[in-house]
Every structure is written in C-alpha cells, then in structure tokens.
Amino acid sequence: MSGFRSVEAVFFDIGGPLYDDENFVRAVLSAIDDLRAERDLPPASRARFREIYDETRARQHGSLRGALAAEFLGDTGHRKLLHERTGPYWTHPEGTLHSDVLPCLRELHGRVRTGVLANQEATVLEPLRRDGVAPYVDVWAVSGIVGVEKPDPQLFAWALREAGAAAGNAVHVGNRLDTDVRPARALGLGTIWVLRGEAPPEPTQQQLAEPDAAVRDLSTLPDLLFRLPAPGAAAGTAASRPEGGPL
Ligand SMILES: [Mg+2]
Structure with missing residues (x-):
C-alpha cells in the first residue's frame, strides 16, 4: 500500500x-443584452455583472444564471430562457x-x-x-x-x-x-x-x-x-493534501 x-x-x-471561462461570460452577456433589448432596456451594466459573478465565484454554490436572470431580466424564472439564448453565443474562439x-x-x-x-x-x-x-x-x-x-x-x-x-x-x-x-x-x-x-x-x-x-x-x-491520497485516507485534511503548487 x-x-x-x-x-x-x-x-x-x-x-x-x-x-478560459471568459468565453462563457461573453456569451451570457450577449444573451442578456439581446433579451433586454427585446424589453426596450439598455445593455446590462458590466460593473454590476462582475459584482454578481464575483459573488457567485466566492460562494461556490447557487445558480449564476438564476442570479443574472433576477438582476437583469427581473425574474429568476427566466434562468432557462437565458440558458437557451446563451447557447448559440457560447463558443471557444481560437x-x-x-x-x-x-x-x-x-x-x-x-x-x-x-x-x-x-x-x-x-x-x-x-x-x-x-x-x-x-x-x-x-x-x-x-x-x-x-x-x-x-x-x-x-x-x-x-x-x-x-x-x-x-x-x-x-x-x-x-x-x-x-x-x-x-x-x-x-x-x-x-x-x-x-x-x-x-x-x-x-x-x-x-x-x-x-x-x-x-x-x-x-x-x-x-x-x-x-x-493523491488513497480512497479512505483522510482526504481533504491539510496533512494529507499534497502540495498542489503555489496558492
Ligand atoms: Mg468549469
């Protein structure tokens, strides 16, 4: 062993x-702007977007799309719509x-x-x-x-x-x-x-x-x-976690 x-x-x-996750950011912002334009609203505030994005990153749970739908489309329920409209924009450029x-x-x-x-x-x-x-x-x-x-x-x-x-x-x-x-x-x-x-x-x-x-x-x-520690070892404890590079 x-x-x-x-x-x-x-x-x-x-x-x-x-x-780069910025590919998703670009796509979801394009979809938000389209959906807002259809509602005669101006493009989403990039500063407010970053605040919500950073909050979700820090928390590491909860739906980013749901939070964005609530903030920029006025209804968490538009999460699915936002997901559908993000898809066509979501590419990974060279x-x-x-x-x-x-x-x-x-x-x-x-x-x-x-x-x-x-x-x-x-x-x-x-x-x-x-x-x-x-x-x-x-x-x-x-x-x-x-x-x-x-x-x-x-x-x-x-x-x-x-x-x-x-x-x-x-x-x-x-x-x-x-x-x-x-x-x-x-x-x-x-x-x-x-x-x-x-x-x-x-x-x-x-x-x-x-x-x-x-x-x-x-x-x-x-x-x-x-x-990595073997299954059953005390994974996740500081003592058993190998050095994974500078943090
Ligand atoms: Mg990922």
Whole structure:
C-alpha cells in the first residue's frame, strides 16, 4: 500500500481547466443584452455583472444564471430562457485554450484514460478538435451530448462506465466546488480543484479543504495526479493534501 490513489482515469471539466471561462461570460452577456433589448432596456451594466459573478465565484454554490436572470431580466424564472439564448453565443474562439493544457495531456497520454466531463453544448467538440485536444480524449462526457448535467451523479457514472474505471481509480479535475469537486467526491473519485475562471480568486481554508488538492494551473497536475491520497485516507485534511503548487 503506497497510500496513494491508484489512478486509471482522469476527467477534465472544460470551462476553467481547459478553456478560459471568459468565453462563457461573453456569451451570457450577449444573451442578456439581446433579451433586454427585446424589453426596450439598455445593455446590462458590466460593473454590476462582475459584482454578481464575483459573488457567485466566492460562494461556490447557487445558480449564476438564476442570479443574472433576477438582476437583469427581473425574474429568476427566466434562468432557462437565458440558458437557451446563451447557447448559440457560447463558443471557444481560437487562442482561448489555456497554454498548459496540451503539455499536460501529452504527459498523461498512455498512462491513464482521459476524458472531458463538462456542462457544455455538443458543439464544444469543434474547438477541441481544432485545438488538438480531441486526440487525447477517450471519454466524451459532455452534457449536451449525454443529456445530463453536473452535478447530477449520472454524468460522472456515465464517464466512469465509458472509461471502464471504478470511482476509486478515477480523478475529476474541475474549477467549481458545487458542480465538480463535491459531486465527484461524493461518488468516491479523487478531486483536483483548478483555481481559475469561476473558482474564487481567494478561496477560504474551508473551501481548500474540500478537494484532495488545489492548483492554480495544470503544470504540476501530471505528477500530482499520482500523489493523491488513497480512497479512505483522510482526504481533504491539510496533512494529507499534497502540495498542489503555489496558492
Ligand atoms: Mg468549469
């Protein structure tokens, strides 16, 4: 017993870990402005948007779309409408793949099965192919393809089945506590929290104790992946959490 998790599969959230979350910000703001124009309202205040966005990032729970619908469309109930209208704008333009993604995937290639596990439109396959990520992806757990969204455990279970791995031999890499770390951990996967995009800029110690490890980027991930505590070890405690890079 090495005390480390034996890792056979790793799943990556897309927005945050792979692509810049500002792609979603641009899309949702475009949809909000369209919906406001249809109601003869001026474009949304960017300053107020950032306040709500940062509040949601700091809290790590609660629906961002719901809060935006309430603030800018006057009704939380317009959350679904906002989601639908965001979809067509939600693209990942060239140059928005984080520069540490391909080096990380190349290092992991052949050592573990790799998947994406994300709430994204099915069209996300296009940028992943264009940017050279697709050849490294064995499992495509994309909500727009599978029909289930995180944090639903079904999407994680689907990814595990496709990878042929038990939860105890898998790790999820995501940038949110509510839709990545908590549901993955509840199923028994190891968890690495990537602190960029929708993650809080200054996470609390309590938040940092939730995943097995937290990193600012993917540069240390290939080594870190094989130094996570074994399932059943006191994961999430400061003593057992490997150094995940400077925080
Ligand atoms: Mg994300």
